[in-house]
Each structure stands twice: as structure tokens, then as C-alpha cells.
Amino acid sequence: MPETLPLFPLHAVLVPGGALDLRVFEPRYLDLVRECGRTGRGFGVCLIAQGREAGAPAMPVDCGTEAVIEDFGGGPDGLLQLRLRGQRRFGVLSTRVRDNGLVEAQVAWRAPDPADRLRPEHALLGEVLRRILEQVGDGGTRAPEERFDEAAWVGWRLAELLPLQPRQRQRLLEEDDPARRLDELLRLLS
Template identity: 65%
Template sequence: MAESRSLPLFPLRTVLVPGAALDLRIFERRYLDMIRDCGRQGSGFGVCLLVDGDEVGAPATPAAYGTEAVIEDFGTTPDGLLSLRVRGRRRFHAAATRVRDSGLLVADVAWREDLAPSPRLRPEHALLAELLRRILVQVGDVALAGGGDPAPALFEDAAWVGWRLAELLPLDLAQRQRLLQLDDPHERLQRLLDGIAEAAGPG
């Protein structure tokens, strides 16, 4: 049975996938307090796609699946706001949410794990590993793909290849959210392959 815990949520108009980095500017009191508590406890918070409502103001409706964000770095913007660099860690499913007096959303979450930890890439998905290599060369910043220079063995890891492509390909929010909700790394890669083939069209 999956471990369950309470997690503060930060609904955004983005989908954070495991291993991906995200830059945030924090200015609302509820989120400043959340970041302070996370810093004290050494814990993370949940980033969920905003389904209904706005990023600021009244509590919004988040997607049921999201990713735990851990703080890697912080600073201050030129206009005096708190800036954060966070990275996606574990996926979760929010079973129930509640709103604190501050307006902060908190969820009871169950962690989601891939069906097969670090499974080996299947031959039919080798094209995707090569595509990822080319994308990383083009962006010229491997920090976008998890930090540091990727070890060659990672390109044989179905989960790693799938998450990096989900991070770097020009997918819409709905597509990225569907990938986030899949527990099977091979199914995730197949969805990506099918989407690329569909985008390429006939010929």
C-alpha cells in the first residue's frame, strides 16, 4: 500500500514532471509561509496543474495528480520578490483537499511509483533515446535534464528518457498531464512515440 501524507499544494498553469526544474516567484503570504515551513522542515510541496481558477487570489482547483517539488536554490528578484528554483521529485495522487484559513490548499496524497523501477529501454523505443540526445545537444544545457552531464546508462533507462522528453518536448499541458498520470514507463514512451508519429503525419 502506498505511503500517504499531508502535502501543501501550489496549483500552477504548468505541469512539473520528476527530474524537471522550475523557477518560481513567490509573493502571496500563504505561499511565503509555505516556503518558510518547508525550509524549516526540510520538506517539499506539491505542484499541480491548475484546472479551474487563477494562480493568485481565491483557492483554485488543482488536478488530482501532481509532483512533489523540492527547493534547490532561492534568492531575491530585482523587484524584491522571493525567487525559487525547485525540482520535481515524486509523483502523487491527491485523495482529498482542504483549505486552510490562509487560503493554502493542503492535500492528503498517496505517492505514485513507476510499475518497474528503472526499467531498461525497449528496442522499439530506441529512437526516443536518440531524439533526447539530439535535444540535449541543441539546448546546450544538460542542467535542463536533471543536472550535470547525463551518464550514458541513463539513455537505457525507460523512466529517465520518458521524463526528460516529457520535460523538453513542446507538449501542451493536457498531454504532459496525461503522461504524468501513467505508472508504466513503457506506456509513457509509447504515448510519446505515437504523438511524434501523429505530428509527423503521413509520408
């Protein structure tokens, strides 16, 4: 069954399990944050297909990620700062613009990733991820060892952490097969 999900189109891609810091200043997005606080629901983050992040409503691509607010506070400039965490992927079936300029979509949830193990040809990617996490100090020592053998988890963490262009990250987000996602990451690294 399709669900209605408010969207926050950006020039960035949020992947499942990934983190994204966001500054919020437009009234429509402040309304969105209040709505999420009242309902306990998340909202969708989609790459912008046409338009800008601020001003007139932007048209999103047709695949995004549900975001939940993990933390919030005021920044030094007085603007609301959010820390988002990516959850489920979704496909956009249709969109409409509310009176306040907020885009909302009818979405269908994409299937969860299968619990596949890393294939031998992707073992290098598990090691690359381990080294990146050691360098950035972002949970490399806290992540359980078995996570580095999970195809989907390794792929999403690399998609989040590697210096990719938004369109490259979007292609990874749209790929349903964790092994093909890892094949694409190998191609991008070489």
C-alpha cells in the same frame, strides 16, 4: 498511509527529475516556503483543474509531483525566485483550504518507476533526447551514457523538455508504465 502535503497549483506540470522556475509573491506561498525551510520538506505541484494561479484558492487535478526547493533568490523585480526540482509523484485523496488560503492535500505516493530499459521501438526517443540536450546544453554531455537507455529517465526528460501543452504533460505524469509513457511520446512526436 496518506500524508498531508501543502500544494502549489499552477498552470504548469512538474515531472519527476524536472526543473521549474517559480516567482513567489502571494503571502500564502511565502508562508509555504518558510514552512518548507523550517521542516526541510517539499510541497506538491499540481496542474490547476479549476481557478487561477493567483487570488482565490485553485482546485488541483488529482495527480501531482512533490517539489523540493533547489535554489532561491531575489529577482530584479524584488520577488522571491525559486528553482524547484520534481521528486515523487502522488495522487490527491482529498483537499482542504487553510485559513491563509493555502490548499493542502491528503496524498498517497505513486509507485516508483520500474528500472526498465528502453525497448527497441523506443530507441529513437533516446536519440531525440540526446540531440535536444546537446542543443540546449543542459547536461547532454554530463548525463551518464547508461541513462539514455533507461525508459523512465528518457520519458521524464522528454516530458520536461518537449514543447507540450500542460494537459499533454499531465497525461504523461499520470501514466504509471514507462513504456506506455514512451508510446504516448512517440504518438505526440508524429
